Amino acid sequence: MKLRIENLTTLLMMTVMLFAGCSGCAQKNVQPQQQAETPPSQTPTIKLEPEQIPDEQQEVTDIQQQKQSPLIYPYRHNPNVLLPFPQPVIPPQVHKSANAAAKAAKNDRLAAARKEGVKLKFKEKETIGRNAADRTIVEAIGNLAYAQYLAHRWKSRAYPFAEKALAEKPNDYDVLLTWVYLYASRHPLEDSQRVYDSDDPERLDAVRRLYEMNPNHPYVLQELAKIIYPQHPQEALGYAQKALQLEYRYVTDGLDGICYFQLGDYENALAAFKRSLVAADDAKKYGHENRIAYVKRIMSDPETQKKLQTWRKENVPLMGITSGWRRPR
Numbered sequence: 001m002k003l004r005i006e007n008l009t010t011l012l013m014m015t016v017m018l019f020a021g022c023s024g025c026a027q028k029n030v031q032p033q034q035q036a037e038t039p040p041s042q043t044p045t046i047k048l049e050p051e052q053i054p055d056e057q058q059e060v061t062d063i064q065q066q067k068q069s070p071l072i073y074p075y076r077h078n079p080n081v082l083l084p085f086p087q088p089v090i091p092p093q094v095h096k097s098a099n100a101a102a103k104a105a106k107n108d109r110l111a112a113a114r115k116e117g118v119k120l121k122f123k124e125k126e127t128i129g130r131n132a133a134d135r136t137i138v139e140a141i142g143n144l145a146y147a148q149y150l151a152h153r154w155k156s157r158a159y160p161f162a163e164k165a166l167a168e169k170p171n172d173y174d175v176l177l178t179w180v181y182l183y184a185s186r187h188p189l190e191d192s193q194r195v196y197d198s199d200d201p202e203r204l205d206a207v208r209r210l211y212e213m214n215p216n217h218p219y220v221l222q223e224l225a226k227i228i229y230p231q232h233p234q235e236a237l238g239y240a241q242k243a244l245q246l247e248y249r250y251v252t253d254g255l256d257g258i259c260y261f262q263l264g265d266y267e268n269a270l271a272a273f274k275r276s277l278v279a280a281d282d283a284k285k286y287g288h289e290n291r292i293a294y295v296k297r298i299m300s301d302p303e304t305q306k307k308l309q310t311w312r313k314e315n316v317p318l319m320g321i322t323s324g325w326r327r328p329r
Contacts, residue, residue, distance in 0.1 A: 069218045069247040076152055080281045082249060084177055084219035087152035088145040090137060097140070098133035105132035134161075143168065147178050159186040173213050180206050180223060203227065218247035225255055230317040233262035252280040254288055258319050261295065264305075264312060270295045291319065 075081035106129045113120050138146050143165035150158035159182040165172075166179045183203050204227050210220045221243035229236035237259035243250050257272030270292060277288040298304055308318055 067246065067248050071217055072219060072247050072249070073152075080249075080252065080283070082219075082247075083151060084181055084217065085148050085151075085174065088141065088149045090141060090149060094137055094140040098136040101136040102129035102133040105129055144172075144175055144178060147182065151178070151182060155182070155185050158182050173210065176206055176210050176213075177217075177220070180210065181219070200227070216246065218243045218250065221246070222250055222253070222255065225259065226321050229255075229259050229262055231315045233259050237263070252276055252284055253321075254291065255321070257291065258321065261319050262312065262317070264309065266295055266299045270299070294319075 071084065073083045073086045075083060076087065106125050109125070109128050110120060134146070138161065141149075143161045147158045147161035147165055150161065162175070162179045162182045163186075165175045169175045180203065183206075207220060207224050207227060210217070211224055214220065221239045225236040225239035225243065228239075237256060240250075240255040240259055244256065254273050254276035257269045257276060260266075260269035260272055273288050273291045273295065277285060277292065280288055298308065311318060
């Protein structure tokens with residue numbers, strides 16, 4: 001009986017010693033982990049590359065989070081191209097009738113050409129068929145809807161239908177809006193730069209009428225600023241800034257920067273072009289890079305600043321709308 005008690009006591013002592021030893025091991029193993037989780041007293045310094053340094057681009061880190069107007073619609077093939085009206089839907093039956101009319105018109109013309117002994121060129125045949133299809137669709141949906149439909153798909157063909165719609169309803173808001181948008185494409189090979197940089201009273205009158213009808217349409221504000229910025233840069237800046245408040249995707253145009261540059265405010269112009277560069281797609285980045293480089297060069301050249309000030313008094317546009325930058329003629 002005595003032997004069993006002693007053995008039990010020994011067993012208990014060995015158990016306690018073993019438990020204490022394991023606890024010490026556990027503490028040794030846990031201590032480094034706790035030290036690793038403890039935050040350092042000093043935050044490590046991260047060296048940023050120049051293009052990573054956040055400044056003006058904080059406002060446009062994610063362009064999709066900025067305000068987008070329900071009045072502006074992206075082009076079906078390029079979401080960076082914005083239109084002020086949606087693409088109308090042409091019913092399938094109308095498409096079918098238009099295709100049938102085009103085929104019949106081409107066959108009739110081919111039959112007539114055979115009798116005349118004339119061989120038609122491919123382009124002539126396609127034009128005959130296209131004109132027949134256009135007439136069928138216009139009869140079904142009207143000139144305005146067809147002009148808007150083509151604007152989303154084949155812009156160079158859309159203007160004649162907008163012009164016809166304007167002749168039918170010269171005071172209709174949607175007609176005026178469509179006509180103004182398509183005005184620059186009335187001649188497919190025309191340099192669109194001249195549309196904005198020239199004094200065009202017809203287009204300016206149309207845009208001002210649109211502004212009187214609806215002063216809160218971002219496209220109308222944007223276009224009004226584009227037309228008047230050489231003569232009235234301060235007024236144009238107000239329109240451009242309001243357009244950005246309603247539709248931030250217009251930041252990629254850099255219009256506010258152009259207005260600042262026309263005013264001689266080079267620091268704000270530079271900041272605006274940097275915002276535009278961050279938000280722009282690859283097709284527009286080159287132009288904004290040119291603008292930024294040009295503004296920096298002007299800021300360090302007092303003599304050129306004096307020349308620009310002289311041109312500014314003569315209402316000469318000092319920076320183009322569609323091109324990255326250009327020297328006044």
